[in-house]
Amino acid sequence: MTHFSALSLFKNALSGHKNWQEQWPEREPKAEYDVVIVGAGGHGLGCAHYLAKEHGITNVAVIDKGWLGGGNTGRNTTIIRSNYLYDESAGLYDHAVDLWENLSQDLNYNVMYSKRGVLMLAHNVHDIQSFQRHIHANRLNGVDNTWLTPEQAKEFCPPLSIDPGARYPVVGAALQRRAGTARHDAVAWGYARSASQRGVDIIQNCAVTAIRRGPDGAVEGVETAKGFIKAKKVAVSAAGNTTVVLDSAGVRMPLESFPLQALVSEPVKPIFPCVVMSNTVHAYISQSDKGELVIGSGTDQYTSYSQRGGLPLIEHTVAAICEIFPIFRRMRMMRKWGGIVDVTPDRSPIVGKLPVPGLYVNCGWGTGGFKATPGAAHVLAWTVAKDEPHPINAPFTLERFTTGRLIDEAAAAAVAH
């Protein structure tokens, strides 16, 4: 496969781009693999890449019911940050950010990881208390996160309104400088290209209809639209559809699936230098390399597997954006869409072994798993290869919901008295 570089681009330009090769060849499934990964999102493809690259396990298939990267990976607003509260989370997300820093070089694919800084807005006393708690914890965990006054926040992000008379005035902000965004499609494609280069089969348009278990309870393989595929190890990275897939293995997951919507504006010249999040009014915004304002909503109120969200939530999201950035009121929404996110009771993921021999899962990322893609994929590959969790994902078990050892990031955002 052609190595990507400025030189190869230049050479190919001279020959009319006729000599580029397929980034990932189309494959028919073999009868058996060492590992089958269900779901060709960033997490599934990433797991395949690390299995092949770091553990030498290349007899692997990644199977998707649609086109690779077509799930939440290709639908998300790509915010990457690691200023989470708990040590467990800080460990996992910061591991991911470490990998993001080198991902383009590792994959020989420019994933455009852009350290533009993520600014989280505080709007009331409760936000301040909660952010300070994060900042202090992050400082002692060695995670970058600083407190800005409203004026400093505006300096960092000039379109921001810091009008103290606003309905939700900005009273301060937490800034993580090494946080940012990346190009979502490139992440899926880069992992796919690298994995398939190392021998992994990527099988698209092939739904996994059931996970088959043997008489001893262990995994035997997967039933798919293209027939049964044998595998002693199956890893499920199916995001919003995890519940359905794992149900077939007799594992009930503590997950709820919700539509989550996002939208982009028409493209404009650079105006927005960073990422801004406001959890209080549910608005998330950055500007893409193409010039579109990329805006995320909160989840819809009802559970659903359909990738169709409602209009009211979009109205609220846009209203929130216009409150914080009044100069955008005459901009236009160009496109909106939804994905289905899988939400756990404590809003932290489940990454690791399931109580079925040979079955592994990486799910429960809810509204925020893109940022963790390299980190989670990396530790899941370890877990699959060694049949034991990596220290980083060891706390993120399914069992924690039975024992009560939750990692409750949502709780930290508990609403004011």
Add this chain to the structure above:
Amino acid sequence: MSAFRIAGKGRVNHSKPVRFTFDGKTVQALDGDTVASALLANGIHLVGRSFKYHRPRGILTAGSEEPNALVGTTRGPGRFEPNTRATMQEVFDGLKTESQNRWPSLTMDIGSVNDRMHKLFSAGFYYKTFMWPRSFWDKVYEPFIRAAAGLGKSPTEEDPDHYASRFHHCDVLIVGGGAAGLAAALTAGRSGASVVLVDEQSELGGSLLSEPSIEIDGKDAWSWLDATVAELSGMANVRIMTRTTAIGYYHQNMVGLCQKLTDHMATPPADAPRERLWRVRAKQVVLAQGASEKPLVFDGNDRPGVMMAGAAQTYLNRFGVTVGRYAAVVTSHDSAWYAAFDLLTAGVKVNAIVDTRAQVDPTLVDSARALGIDVFLSSTVTGTSGRKRVTSMTVAPVTDGKVSGGSHVVACDTVLMCGGWTPNLHLFSHTKGSLIWDDENKVYLPHEKTEECQVAGAGRAVWGIADTLKDGADAGAAAVKSLGKSGAAVTFTVSKDRTGSGETHRELPTDGDPGSARAFIDFQNDVQAKDIRLAVREGMKSIEHVKRYTTNGMATDQGKLSNINGLMIASDALGRDVKQVGLTTFRPPYTPTTFGALAGYHKDGHFEITRKTTIDSWAEEKGAVFEPVALFRRARYFPQGSEDMHAAVNRECKATRTSLGMFDASTLGKIEVVGPDAVEFMNRMYTNPWTKLQPGRCRYGLLLGEDGYIRDDGVIGRLTEDRFHVTTTTGGAPRVLNMMEDYLQTEWPDLKVWLTSTTEQWAVVALNGPNARKLLEPLVEGLDISDEAFPHMSVADCTVGGLPARLFRVSFTGELGFEVNVPARYGLQLWEMLWEAGQQYDICPYGTETMHVLRAEKGYIIIGQDTDGTVTPDDAGISWAIGKAKPDFVGKRSLARPDLVASGRKQLIGLLTVDPKTVLEEGAQIVDDPKQPIPMKMLGHVTSSYWSEALGRSIAMAVVEDGRARDGKSVYIPMPNGVIEATVQASTVFYDPEGARLKL
């Protein structure tokens, strides 16, 4: 008159001239013009630059699908918007427009060097490079890419306009006011159904506006249109909305509409909203959105002067504008021939008609030849020339899909192209209705539907006005029928109809190197045929991958012109049938929609309501400083003179502890739980036992989630055997009520219990301090409030100062306390009465901040501050609130989970800094060993921290690992500027630990 305007022709008002500017130059226009038609009337074709290559671009279409002619529009301060379609923006006196994506000027654009390097900038080039050295991405490459991105400029000022929104219900919503939509509206309207008919254009008529020569019911098209619009307008049951776009089609037949109200006016009425967003819930929807003309894909198909044949026809017939002096036509469809004839009749010279087909309706060919037009069948266009305006096109014969002979050049200043027509199925696709490929028409058609809708007319490949009218009327009749109403489809007689057929192609054959051809598919995003082929070559085999890799269909026109061409080429490159390749998903909105319209009224103070208590105005008058708490604003403190918060709070605390404070507690959530099973319900919801609580008595109630963690708390009074007055936290009220309803309706439907939110029914004034009873006693009637008769934690009805009241004796401050509840309408009256009467005790109004300090001195927790959703009753030191003997309550089972009873949990404790003057920061983290390296092992964090005036030192509460076992031990709080030492106090109570003051 403008050079390209035909006197008296079209639907523009020739006696009403309008002036606007384009790039600073004045343009003469007529009322009824769009910016595009006015520019064309003045011979201006070059209006913009493309996204990537900065190629000069002209006006391609006459509708909302326009990809090229986007301009910035200004109508005075704060009223600028980028990327406005020149083809949709109506002109008015004073409008200013500017071209985009060029510097320094439209004719001299530095960015056009990109076009020279177009071979490097192939699809996806950025994924392959810019990776070395790594640090260059942030500092050099990305800023460079970003600077090149975007089309227009963002507004930079606040928008002075406002926007409106409405809900509406109707029987039949008809989207599209062309022939099909009008026929459907007539049929549905005459049946008496309530009808909404919308069209994005400034007037109804659709393609009839461009085809005046057709005759319907014996009238020319425009007379028929006038009569039809008059009839519909006269029907009380029909609402017509023009300049209104159906932006999205949602679940259960809800359609979002965006209505533009003022953007076409020189002087909008003072208070008129600019746009209005409608949410229409229709029993039936008729989608009559017509079809869009498809470009042909050939080298140089993007030069200014190359435009859609149908658009040229629209400019001619609707606006009275000829798009050039001498035109050439390239087409694969009959419709462009009619366009050529119309132009020729209007005096434009038509030098050639090039048709890709070998067989064309002989009457067309004969008519063309008779008019002196050179006709080339079975031919292709291999190129065009002209930089800022097309000057010629090159034609070559084709056999078996290949160029089969010498080419020759046709001089022209305009190329009219037509590659057939694509049904507009965006809204239908929003519903997840399925599409099916029609091999005969080479189009996608609506197939299985998921909502109550009909597609009519060109939207399902019904061509020609006669058939379209019939189809629309049938759709209207079907809609009416499914409503259970009767109404026959209206019938029409049509003459001089123009129907036609055509072929659909991938890129046209060329004799040159296809790799060098600049044959555009997505004009705005500069996607060329070869980009699609490159994507496929690189393994992008799903059409969604092709789209994302090349950005085809992702521009502001959302693929209206480019999707099918992209699909045809991809399917060819893949060697797969079009059917198997499929279309990408259509995403709302149909056309870009103003943020302001989506936000509607939700702006400034109306963004979200601010809940205010009835006492709020008094606090405002007294200069209170407020803080938001959930949706409420609450007085935080009442500064006097130049006091800062610290000074005010110290004074308020002292006044309350020594004499009397008053506090507006109206925001606390209140739920009345009533019914024969009320006590059983309370036993199951709350951790505490309720059975033995006597009517007239109160108890602190603790509510857990199913996971065993604290969710809410509040004092609960038992009014009678079957009636509880539950209070919740201010923010928790809706959640608690939801949770209660959830359990009642889904888990325990057998319980006879009714829940009513009474938060807003009561105003509550809390009186706290040693003089509280002295103030209240003379005012109370019907109740003995002495300590013996009405001890701490009592509730009773009485009157206070003549007002009907529900009086609680409770305290959140540790002082003798009463909470007077009166019907909300008396709230302010009560407050003022107590304020007056309290003067003798120097009564002091205090706010939430003082309340926080006073309760912290007593170690009372605040949910959400001292707890965060991971705290059990035992962690918080309040396991006494659990009814141990109760068989069950929400969360009970979880409390026994291994991790919830394990040692090492974080427990809420008191914390005293070694230096009493140091007030800890809330949120600060606590460690055992401050000298350890990062990452440090953290024990917990400070949840509440204040200066206590009563104690003359700082106090804090914190959750700390094994906190209670650390009683008397030191812990450390490492801050950026030094480490603070503090001593753990197992109890969180700092003040009056015996509670003597409560019992006064």
